[in-house]
Amino acid sequence: MRGFASSVTIVTSVDELGHPSGMAATAVIPVSMDPPSMLVAVNQSASLFPVLERSQRFCVNILPLSQQHIVKAFSSSDMRNQRFLADEWQRTPDGLLYLASAHGSVICVCEKSVLYGTHSLYVGRVTSVIAGSLSDPLVWFNGAALALQS
Template sequence: MYVNTEAAVSTPVLAAGFKSAMSRLASSVTIITTVDSDDRPHGLAATAFSSVSMDPASVLICVNRSASASPIIRKAGIFCVNLLQSEHEHISAVFSRSDMRQQRFVEGDWKTGTHGIRYLADAQAAIFCEVAQEIEHGTHTIIIGNVMNVVLPEIKEPLVYAGGRYRRLYS
């Protein structure tokens, strides 16, 4: 196994090129939700989400440590990945902006699920997880969660993000 022991160096040119390259990767849009010790809901929009394993059933999310929900997810040790439908574009926009933090959970059909975590009742899926592992890398924490429960509403059209904007998958 090759392990690079030298610290990764990112120049402004490399960072800009990498950001542009990653914007070309079409990704499903999710809202990651959690709950704090006072049972208040918190969340953020994210596209850095993937399945890890079927046994145990597990996923990973990548969360910027500067995000307000980051320390809450880590402290709570639980989260829910809401896979959005195209009709949720406006909800995703609210969860993407820190200045709209107070408007989160206002719009949409939010229900209370496993361990008191809010989930979007008409999302493509809601995947409830318990934090199994955290890996710090650069500006983000990679969080691996073991799946505790899944809610599967009707599938319509997924919300996809690529090239710096929302896209339609189906025509």
């Protein structure tokens, strides 16, 4: 799977008290335009898993190259307490966190989930999209972040 190039995203959710949880993810795909929907794959050992299971809401933040530093905190459990410290995090009206400096943030309500192996696949109906700046995307390939060459 390391040879499969993917956009880098941060998937976030909140628990019943509004405490945020999140993870870096490349297993994220658009599913359909009618209805608009996204799929995210979450390892059942990830700290986001129990939060997402209860809340059934998530936000997919599509990262630009300039946000590469954020990925490290969301990829390491040792840095969990540093994940939401950046000023760029804002809340949607219903309390989900989104990254204001992202290419875009896609807000979803889970319509279906499937357990498969070590992961849960969540299909979310898109309820809103927050457009950001269009700059160079952050791409993950062979275990490292890369810039696309034009």
